[in-house]
Amino acid sequence: MQVDLGNVLDTAPAHGVSREALDRLDGRVAAAHDRIERGREAGEHGYESLNLPNSTDPAAIRDAVSRFDDPSAVVTVGIGGSALGAATLTDALESDVDAHYLDNVDPEAVERLLDSLDLASTVVNVVSRSGTTAETLANFLVVREAMADAGVDWTDRTFVTTGEEGNLRDLADKHDLPSLPVPDGVPGRFSVLSTVGLAAAALCGHDIEAVLEGAAAQEARLSDSLFDSPAYAYGAVSYALAERGMQQNAMMPYAESLETFSEWFAQLWAESLGKDGLGQTPLRALGATDQHSQLQLYRAGPRDKLVTLVRATERDDVAIPETDLDGLAYLGGSSLGDLLDAEFEATEASLAAAGRPSVRIELDRVDEYGLGELLYAMEAACVLYGELASVDTFVQPAVEWGKRAARGLLGGGDFEEADAVEEKSRLVVE
């Protein structure tokens, strides 16, 4: 994996940050790296996430899911960080096992999914650290009932990932369900390299050892200079550009297999860095599709965006057949991959020519190893950005208010936040 910062430098045609300013920033990167290393060594909350390539035991995960022989589908019931990491892996990689995610409480979507599954050959992978997340437990209760209705013993088909105590832990103990603990000190959005992200991938037959190897390769590259570490290079320039007005970061992979990765990145970036009135807003984009829409805004709208272009340099390809269609002969003999690459380079040049900064990230391939590299690098980039911005990267207080209000509204306790819901102002146009 490599990161190319050429188009963020403040040189014509692109405009961003000067090389001299990056050199000065590098001194702060050294200090931030030192802080991160101390946090990791002490196993501090959050920093511990960056130790997962070594602390996660893939054999234990394989062993825990080995009870489920040849499933047709895996349904992961979780929300936010309990689902997106696993979805990033299983959506990117091909498998004969269908991976689904109940990460919302939309009744129509839940019903549609349950109707489409052969529950007798489906594994349910329930993920909640606390064991009390309302959405997750509600969905789990619905799935469990659907299994009962279908004559399937849910205790034979359920895998649990949860904390050391709580509802789900008790349930797993009572019914002797296979289960693994959520590691301590790892917030949900940083948990993809633990059992939270890897159990579903293992159930789908993916090489979770290679995911961890890719992550470890990027871990080994963390150093006290942004010029020596792809992860820090990305984190440092994102921060430097945000300081210079690029308050938005469009994550734009040129691979459909990485569409869910953009969502995962958006969660990581928004929830970690969006606090204290600060934070660079992640935009989810997809090349080449969004060239035909979002690019208009990125190139000609406000000067407030960094565009992150991601691609794999190796992939399976499809030849474009020769044609005598008028004006299209140039396509014959090339391939869809050639076309995609041309669009990638054209978009990058198009942004540069308009003075808009972009970063290019290249993986060798979208496979287990490459995903491990990419996911770890983005996590380390985010942690570095948080240090440089002096925010508390590993908390999410603004998410909690709404949880209390929703619980109060449903009669799950007396929360003053629920009262605020009743006081809504209205100005209705119908």
Add this chain to the structure above:
Amino acid sequence: MQVDLGNVLDTAPAHGVSREALDRLDGRVAAAHDRIERGREAGEHGYESLNLPNSTDPAAIRDAVSRFDDPSAVVTVGIGGSALGAATLTDALESDVDAHYLDNVDPEAVERLLDSLDLASTVVNVVSRSGTTAETLANFLVVREAMADAGVDWTDRTFVTTGEEGNLRDLADKHDLPSLPVPDGVPGRFSVLSTVGLAAAALCGHDIEAVLEGAAAQEARLSDSLFDSPAYAYGAVSYALAERGMQQNAMMPYAESLETFSEWFAQLWAESLGKDGLGQTPLRALGATDQHSQLQLYRAGPRDKLVTLVRATERDDVAIPETDLDGLAYLGGSSLGDLLDAEFEATEASLAAAGRPSVRIELDRVDEYGLGELLYAMEAACVLYGELASVDTFVQPAVEWGKRAARGLLGGGDFEEADAVEEKSRLVVE
């Protein structure tokens, strides 16, 4: 459909725009409405889009696709506005016919899709106004060859939507393919209510007449005051908030069926309004899922966002089974829909309590009629915003540069933009 502006008013706890300022803006809405009406009457480019509820003939669309009896799948080959409108409808509505979209040139994704289809019972719906869009034609050539390889006569399975002349028109004439013309004066991103958006929906068995009826109902509500038209209410407050620093607009439906609608909205908003250094950046969000991630940023990050909350007031529901799990008894007896509604209201109140503006849009139901209302209202809102901001809503010049560069790179002509690609600056960290 109704739009509630209560939480954009500049009153505690929410902060946005004062009622007095909205009243003053309403004078400009009257002038903009007058301009829009004149454009519609004269059939001017772009404005013509708002006439589609009356000018589109659904019977002609039904007739044109009637040759295809009971398909198992419809593959729409198009990109940008040629695909997203149709996808918004077919992704929102249930059907026995699978709708797929080749709106990218990712070889691995194309191959995966073609491998999964029974081509003999698949309809290919090719959409390109010019008939020369590189991505669309390349994909079409690949699909055509796959059909030949499978022993399927592609001329029996192909429907064409294109302009009055060009490659695809010639092809349709030569092989007597069923086809319909793209209406004049309607940019791709405004074409969902024409054959471009409706042919795929008709092939999937949806009630396209009801889509047009819903749109017509919103068309009838356009008036010279934002307080009398849901569409203008939304367009005007989005503009007013952008002027006050809310440079981002998070479109957050609480329905998985509307996930593609957010993408469609993002295209409409970005490509229409992102120009001349202006433009409100659309963010694609999904409730309740993104409450567990993006909401942290929306509530506690920079004060630069409007959040648009969308829901349907009627839907199918799923009861949550009673449970004796510790602390979760409150969930039993309620439903997933109740939970989703509680989350919706909690998020809205959570934003208001932090002084962050939001708009609430409510449909009766996510069905053909409701989608027609919603899509038309967003288009009219966008056109109004463009008038208020004095931008040229219906052009997309910044998209063209990259197209020329890509074409040059592929040897499809001599374009100076391609040379810029070679001059890229590099600063690689690996």
